[in-house]
Amino acid sequence: MYAKSVFNNYGWSLVSDNSAPAIQTNKILQYANIENKNNININVVNNVMNISSKLTAAELYYFSGKDKLKLIVCDEHIDKLVGAFELSVDQLLQETSELDINFSWPNNPLLLYKNNYLKISTGEIK
Numbered sequence: 001m002y003a004k005s006v007f008n009n010y011g012w013s014l015v016s017d018n019s020a021p022a023i024q025t026n027k028i029l030q031y032a033n034i035e036n037k038n039n040i041n042i043n044v045v046n047n048v049m050n051i052s053s054k055l056t057a058a059e060l061y062y063f064s065g066k067d068k069l070k071l072i073v074c075d076e077h078i079d080k081l082v083g084a085f086e087l088s089v090d091q092l093l094q095e096t097s098e099l100d101i102n103f104s105w106p107n108n109p110l111l112l113y114k115n116n117y118l119k120i121s122t123g124e125i126k
Helices: 059-063
Strands: 018-019 030-031 040-045 046-053 067-073 082-089 097-102 109-113 120-123
Touching: 109 120
Parallel strands: 040 120
Antiparallel strands: 018 030, 040 046, 046 097, 067 082, 067 109
Protein backbone atom coordinates (compact mmCIF):
# COMPACT_ATOMS: atom_id res chain seq x y z
CA MET A 1 0.00 0.00 0.00
CA TYR A 2 1.32 3.42 -0.95
CA ALA A 3 0.07 6.67 0.59
CA LYS A 4 1.10 10.17 -0.32
CA SER A 5 0.78 12.97 2.21
CA VAL A 6 -1.52 15.76 1.08
CA PHE A 7 -0.83 18.35 3.76
CA ASN A 8 2.57 19.06 5.26
CA ASN A 9 1.40 20.84 8.39
CA TYR A 10 -1.82 21.12 10.31
CA GLY A 11 -3.15 23.68 12.73
CA TRP A 12 -5.75 26.21 13.61
CA SER A 13 -5.73 29.84 14.58
CA LEU A 14 -8.08 32.14 16.42
CA VAL A 15 -8.67 35.46 14.67
CA SER A 16 -10.41 37.13 17.59
CA ASP A 17 -12.82 36.11 20.29
CA ASN A 18 -15.50 37.48 22.54
CA SER A 19 -16.79 35.57 25.53
CA ALA A 20 -19.67 35.95 27.93
CA PRO A 21 -19.22 34.65 31.49
CA ALA A 22 -21.92 32.37 32.88
CA ILE A 23 -24.07 33.81 35.63
CA GLN A 24 -22.40 33.37 39.04
CA THR A 25 -20.00 30.67 37.83
CA ASN A 26 -17.51 32.72 35.80
CA LYS A 27 -17.13 29.90 33.26
CA ILE A 28 -17.01 30.79 29.60
CA LEU A 29 -20.04 29.36 27.84
CA GLN A 30 -19.48 30.48 24.28
CA TYR A 31 -16.81 31.88 22.01
CA ALA A 32 -17.77 33.99 19.02
CA ASN A 33 -15.76 35.22 16.09
CA ILE A 34 -16.18 39.00 16.11
CA GLU A 35 -14.73 39.70 12.69
CA ASN A 36 -16.58 42.62 11.10
CA LYS A 37 -17.32 41.00 7.73
CA ASN A 38 -20.95 39.90 7.39
CA ASN A 39 -22.45 38.19 4.37
CA ILE A 40 -26.02 39.33 5.03
CA ASN A 41 -27.54 42.25 6.93
CA ILE A 42 -31.20 42.38 7.96
CA ASN A 43 -32.87 45.64 8.97
CA VAL A 44 -36.60 45.70 9.76
CA VAL A 45 -38.70 48.86 9.53
CA ASN A 46 -42.51 48.71 9.95
CA ASN A 47 -42.58 44.91 9.47
CA VAL A 48 -40.71 45.17 6.16
CA MET A 49 -37.42 43.33 6.19
CA ASN A 50 -34.67 45.02 4.17
CA ILE A 51 -32.02 42.48 3.27
CA SER A 52 -28.61 43.46 1.94
CA SER A 53 -26.30 40.68 0.81
CA LYS A 54 -22.67 40.44 -0.25
CA LEU A 55 -23.03 36.87 -1.53
CA THR A 56 -22.07 35.94 -5.08
CA ALA A 57 -22.79 32.94 -7.27
CA ALA A 58 -19.31 31.64 -6.42
CA GLU A 59 -20.55 31.12 -2.84
CA LEU A 60 -23.51 28.89 -3.70
CA TYR A 61 -21.75 26.02 -1.92
CA TYR A 62 -22.66 27.80 1.35
CA PHE A 63 -26.16 26.36 0.93
CA SER A 64 -25.22 22.71 0.23
CA GLY A 65 -27.65 22.42 -2.68
CA LYS A 66 -30.64 23.77 -0.73
CA ASP A 67 -32.75 26.50 -2.32
CA LYS A 68 -33.92 28.17 0.93
CA LEU A 69 -32.48 29.35 4.24
CA LYS A 70 -34.84 29.05 7.20
CA LEU A 71 -34.42 31.42 10.15
CA ILE A 72 -36.05 31.49 13.58
CA VAL A 73 -36.30 34.82 15.41
CA CYS A 74 -36.19 35.02 19.20
CA ASP A 75 -36.28 38.01 21.54
CA GLU A 76 -32.86 38.10 23.29
CA HIS A 77 -33.14 34.47 24.46
CA ILE A 78 -33.83 31.19 22.70
CA ASP A 79 -36.86 30.54 24.93
CA LYS A 80 -38.63 33.70 23.71
CA LEU A 81 -39.73 32.65 20.22
CA VAL A 82 -41.11 35.51 18.12
CA GLY A 83 -41.48 34.09 14.62
CA ALA A 84 -39.80 32.45 11.67
CA PHE A 85 -39.23 33.10 7.99
CA GLU A 86 -37.33 31.70 5.05
CA LEU A 87 -35.25 33.35 2.37
CA SER A 88 -34.64 31.86 -1.05
CA VAL A 89 -31.06 31.51 -2.20
CA ASP A 90 -31.93 33.52 -5.32
CA GLN A 91 -33.10 36.34 -3.04
CA LEU A 92 -29.85 36.19 -1.07
CA LEU A 93 -27.76 36.43 -4.25
CA GLN A 94 -29.34 39.82 -4.98
CA GLU A 95 -27.60 42.84 -3.51
CA THR A 96 -30.82 44.12 -1.87
CA SER A 97 -34.28 42.67 -1.40
CA GLU A 98 -37.37 43.11 0.77
CA LEU A 99 -39.70 40.74 2.60
CA ASP A 100 -42.88 41.45 4.55
CA ILE A 101 -43.04 39.70 7.91
CA ASN A 102 -46.16 38.88 9.94
CA PHE A 103 -44.71 39.26 13.44
CA SER A 104 -43.24 42.10 15.50
CA TRP A 105 -39.47 42.31 15.15
CA PRO A 106 -37.84 42.39 18.62
CA ASN A 107 -35.46 45.14 19.78
CA ASN A 108 -32.69 42.60 20.45
CA PRO A 109 -33.23 39.78 17.95
CA LEU A 110 -31.51 36.42 18.21
CA LEU A 111 -31.47 34.63 14.83
CA LEU A 112 -31.17 30.86 14.66
CA TYR A 113 -30.26 29.20 11.38
CA LYS A 114 -28.42 26.12 10.22
CA ASN A 115 -25.40 27.16 8.17
CA ASN A 116 -21.71 26.95 8.96
CA TYR A 117 -20.58 29.59 6.47
CA LEU A 118 -22.95 32.56 6.72
CA LYS A 119 -22.57 35.53 9.04
CA ILE A 120 -25.81 37.46 9.46
CA SER A 121 -26.08 40.82 11.20
CA THR A 122 -29.17 42.79 12.17
CA GLY A 123 -29.85 46.50 12.42
CA GLU A 124 -28.73 49.46 10.38
CA ILE A 125 -25.37 49.35 8.65
CA LYS A 126 -23.32 52.32 9.83
